[in-house]
Amino acid sequence: MRGVLYLHPGIAVVVGWLVCGVLHGGNGDFLRGDGNMDGVIDISDAADFPALHWLLQGGPQPSCFEASDSNNDDFLSPSDGAFLFVYLFTGTQPPCLPFPTPGPDPDTNDTLDCVSYSVAPPSALADFTLGFECPTQVVVPPSEAQFDVFATLTTENNSTSPLLGAEGWSISIGVENLRVVSVSVGGTVLEAGLFPFTESSVVNPSLDIGSGPQGEGAVSSVIGLPIDFTYTRLDPTGTARILTITLEATAPVGGNGMARIFYTDGKQGNGLPVPNVISLLGTSHQPTMNDCEISLVGTQMETCDDNVDNDLDGDTDCDDSDCAAAMNCLTVSIKPGDANQDGTLDGADPVALLSWFFSGVDFPAPPGAELCLATPGETDVITPVGLQVLDWSNDGTLDLSDGVGQLAWTFTGGTEHPDCIPTVLVPPNCPNCIEVVSPECIDTCTPD
Numbered sequence: 001m002r003g004v005l006y007l008h009p010g011i012a013v014v015v016g017w018l019v020c021g022v023l024h025g026g027n028g029d030f031l032r033g034d035g036n037m038d039g040v041i042d043i044s045d046a047a048d049f050p051a052l053h054w055l056l057q058g059g060p061q062p063s064c065f066e067a068s069d070s071n072n073d074d075f076l077s078p079s080d081g082a083f084l085f086v087y088l089f090t091g092t093q094p095p096c097l098p099f100p101t102p103g104p105d106p107d108t109n110d111t112l113d114c115v116s117y118s119v120a121p122p123s124a125l126a127d128f129t130l131g132f133e134c135p136t137q138v139v140v141p142p143s144e145a146q147f148d149v150f151a152t153l154t155t156e157n158n159s160t161s162p163l164l165g166a167e168g169w170s171i172s173i174g175v176e177n178l179r180v181v182s183v184s185v186g187g188t189v190l191e192a193g194l195f196p197f198t199e200s201s202v203v204n205p206s207l208d209i210g211s212g213p214q215g216e217g218a219v220s221s222v223i224g225l226p227i228d229f230t231y232t233r234l235d236p237t238g239t240a241r242i243l244t245i246t247l248e249a250t251a252p253v254g255g256n257g258m259a260r261i262f263y264t265d266g267k268q269g270n271g272l273p274v275p276n277v278i279s280l281l282g283t284s285h286q287p288t289m290n291d292c293e294i295s296l297v298g299t300q301m302e303t304c305d306d307n308v309d310n311d312l313d314g315d316t317d318c319d320d321s322d323c324a325a326a327m328n329c330l331t332v333s334i335k336p337g338d339a340n341q342d343g344t345l346d347g348a349d350p351v352a353l354l355s356w357f358f359s360g361v362d363f364p365a366p367p368g369a370e371l372c373l374a375t376p377g378e379t380d381v382i383t384p385v386g387l388q389v390l391d392w393s394n395d396g397t398l399d400l401s402d403g404v405g406q407l408a409w410t411f412t413g414g415t416e417h418p419d420c421i422p423t424v425l426v427p428p429n430c431p432n433c434i435e436v437v438s439p440e441c442i443d444t445c446t447p448d
Contacts, residue, residue, distance in 0.1 A: 028064070028066075028104065028105075028113075028114040028115070028116070028117060029098065029102045029103050029104055029117060030064050030066055030067045030098060030102055030103075030105070030114045030117035031067060031098060031099065031100075031101065031102040031103075031117070032066070032067060032069070032070060032072065032095040032096060032097070032098055032099045032105075033045055033067070033070045033084050033087075033095040033099060034067050034119075035049030035050050035051060035062070035067050035068035035070075035080075035282065036049065036050055036122065036282045036283060036284065037050075037062075037063075037064065037067060037117060037118065037119055037120065038119065038120065038121060038122050038283075038284055039119040040284065041084070041088070041095075041100075042088070042170065042275055042277045042279075042284055043085075043088065043168050043169060043170040043221055043222075043223060043277050043279050043284075044168065044277060044278075044279035044280075044282055044283060044284040044285075045068075045070075045081075045084055045282070046070075046081040046082075046084040046085040046088060046168065046197075046223050046225075047081065047167045047168025047223040047224065047225070047279040047282065048081075048167045048168065048223075048231065048279055048280075048281055048282035049068040049070075049080065049081060049282055050062040050068065050282050051065050051068035051076045052068065052076060052077070052078065052080070052081070053281065053282055055076065059281070059282075063114075063115045063116040063117070063118070064113075064114035064115065064116060064117040065112040065113060065114065066105055066110065066112050066113065066114040067114065067117060068080060069110075069112055070083045070084040070087075070095050071083040071084075071095070071096075072095065072096040072107065072110075074109075074110050074111055074112060076112070078225045081197075081223060081225045082197065082225060083095075085197050085199075085221065085223055085225075087271075087272075088170070088221060088271065088272055088274075089199045089221045089269070089270065089271045089272075089274075090270055090271040091270075091271035091272045092271070102117065122283045122284050122285070123283070124283075124285055125158065125159055125160050125280050125281060125283055125285070126155050126156065126157055126158040126159065126160065126166075126236075126280055126285065127155070127156045127157045127288070128153060128154065128155055128156075128166070128278040128280075128285050128287035128288070129153070129154040129156070129287055129288040129289075129290065130151065130152070130153055130154075130171060130263050130276060130287045130288070130289045130290065131151075131152045131153075131154065131239075131290040131292075132149050132150065132151060132152060132261055132290070132291070132292040133149065133150040133152055133241065134149040134150075134261060134292040134294060135147060135149075135294060136293075136294065136295060137294065137295040137296075137297060138249055138259075138294055138295070138296055138297070139297045139299060140249050140250065140251045140252065140296050140297065140298050140299065141251070141299050141311065141313075142251055142299065142300075142301070143250075143251070144248050144249060144250045144251070145248070145249050146181060146246060146247065146248045146249075147246075147247055147249075148187075148244055148245065148246050148247070149244075149245045149247055149261055149292065150187065150188065150241040150243070150244055150245075151171060151173065151220075151241070151242050151243040151244075151245060152239050152240065152241055152242065153166065153169060153234065153239070153240055153242050153278065153287070154238070154239040154240075155234065155235070155236060155237050155238060155239075156237065158236045158237055160236065160280065160281060163236035163237070164231075164233055164236055164280070164281065165233040165234035165235050165236040165237075165280070166233060166234045166278050166279060166280050166285075167223065167224040167231050167232065167233045167234075167279055167280065167281075168221075168222055168223035168224060168278075168279035169221070169222055169242065169277065169278045169279060170219070170220070170221040170222075170274050170275060170276065170277050171219065171220050171221075171242070171243065171263065171274070171276050172217065172219050172263065172264055172265055172266060172267040172273075172274040172275060172276055173217050173218045173219070173245065173261065173262070173263055173264070173267065174216065174217040174261075174262055174263075174264040174267060175216060175217060175247065175259070175260065175261050175262075176259060176260040176261075176262075177249070177252070177257060177258065177259035177260070177296065178247045178248065178249055178259045178260075178261060178294075179216075179247065179248045179249075180202050180203065180216070180217060180218050180245060180246070180247060180248075181202075181246040181247065181248050182202065182245075182246045183200045183201065183202060183218045183220065183243060183244065183245050183246070184200070184243075184244045184246075185198060185200070185243065185244065186244050187241060187244050188240070188241040188242055188243060188244055189234065189240040189241060189242060190222065190242065190243075194224075194232045195222050195223070195224045195232050196223075196224070196225055196232065197221075197222065197223045197224075197225055198220075198221075198222045199220065199221050199222075199270075200218065200219065200220035200221075200243060200269075201218070201219055201220075201269035201270050202217075202218055202269070203216050203217035203218060203219065203267050203268060203269055204216050204217075216267075217264075217267040218243070218245055218267070218269070219267050219268070219269040219274040220242070220243050220274075221274065222242070223279070245261070247261065249294075249296050251298045251299070252296045252298045255297075255298040255300070256295070256296060256297055256298055257295075257296045257298070258293060258294070258295060258296065259293070259294045259296050260291055260292065260293050260294065261291065261292050261294070262289070262291035262292070263276050263287075263289035263290075263291070264276075264289075276289060299311040299313075301322060302315075302316075302317070302320045302322040302323055303317075304317050304318060304320070304322075304323035304326035304329055305317060305326070317329070337349055337350075337389070337390070337392050337406050338389065339352035339353045339356075339363050339373070339389070339390055340352045340363065341363070341373075345406075345410070346410065347407070347410050347411070349406060349410075350403045350404075350406040350407040350410060353390055353392075353402060353403040353406065354400075354403040354407075357398075357399075357400060357403060363386075373386030373389055373390060382398055386398075390402060392405045392406045392409075393405050
């Protein structure tokens with residue numbers, strides 16, 4: 001009768017350390033903690049064990065109340081599920097005898113009875129599939145790349161009446177050519193905190209990559225115990241995200257490679273090895289388990305003059321920050337009119353310009369700071385940079401008026417020169433060009 005059950009007032013869940021007494025023997029063999037009597041203690045025994053379901057929701061009356069009394073306090077309450085959840089995920093205080101194999105109850109003072117404990121395989125109430133939301137390709141720079149993958153649970157062909165969703169699950173995840181950095185409930189159905197018992201951890205989080213299986217997997221266990229007399233459940237059909245896994249990939253040898261994330265029983269976090277099990281109405285369900293293969297695309301350093309995005313970061317050649325020091329990408333800032341490239345404007349500059357104009361003399365430049373104003377070997381061909389620097393009158397052509405105008409300004413303070421114009425027009429046929437910076441020009445854009 002239901003009168004033999006006592007539910008703690010207020011449903012206060014307290015998980016404590018037990019002292020398992022050995023008294024004078026009892027009646028009927030059973031396995032403590034195996035409330036659904038399928039012969040295996042797993043998350044379904046903690047999530048919705050039959051005795052509590054019978055009491056709260058009018059399910060079938062179990063034949064062995066003692067099997068559901070996981071903490072051996074002679075009461076049936078959510079405390080039993082909480083106690084078993086902690087044991088399964090941490091491996092700490094195990095249930096009292098009879099455990100871990102069936103046997104008689106040594107405590108003859110118990111008021112709960114076990115009329116019959118008969119192990120039977122569970123009957124499926126729905127079809128469950130564990131899967132992943134993950135990218136098909138990840139670009140890995142020369143160091144490493146981190147990205148998120150979502151573990152998902154899909155419910156189909158649900159035969160419960162009324163329709164009810166899963167109230168608990170445990171998952172065990174492995175990886176190949178990846179490292180699990182962290183796990184969380186962010187972005188999942190658990191984010192709102194509706195499931196009162198949720199634990200997740202990384203497998204081997206402390207080992208150094210390359211020296212051991214650091215982050216070799218992840219485990220997670222969840223139960224929606226009825227702390228307020230209401231079970232928390234997933235929707236009875238559809239797909240839900242149940243865990244966020246942050247992964248790290250390193251650059252594959254040879255440039256490209258494959259990685260995989262998959263479900264596999266037995267990964268171990270902070271406690272016992274974890275199976276992949278879904279609980280629906282206290283019945284264990286073995287899910288279909290899908291994996292996810294990810295193509296790893298290794299990158300190389302950006303080549304700065306081939307019009308190709310070599311490192312796959314979205315920027316090509318000189319638009320890529322990796323090319324900031326490349327000779328063909330240097331931003332050159334010099335004073336317009338500084339024909340000898342010494343950083344100042346004086347009488348030597350119009351002399352250099354007129355010498356080139358009348359005699360074809362190449363423009364002088366400080367050693368190691370050559371900026372090609374004229375094409376090497378073809379001093380009569382002015383480069384785009386040369387035109388910007390030497391076109392004193394700023395009319396788009398280089399002629400005698402530029403030299404004369406600069407001479408007049410130098411000696412008589414004639415018309416002020418146009419503002420300085422930074423340029424990136426260093427031609428690719430000038431292999432020895434380097435950056436030439438005139439701080440006065442950058443700061444004031446006013447000739448000396």
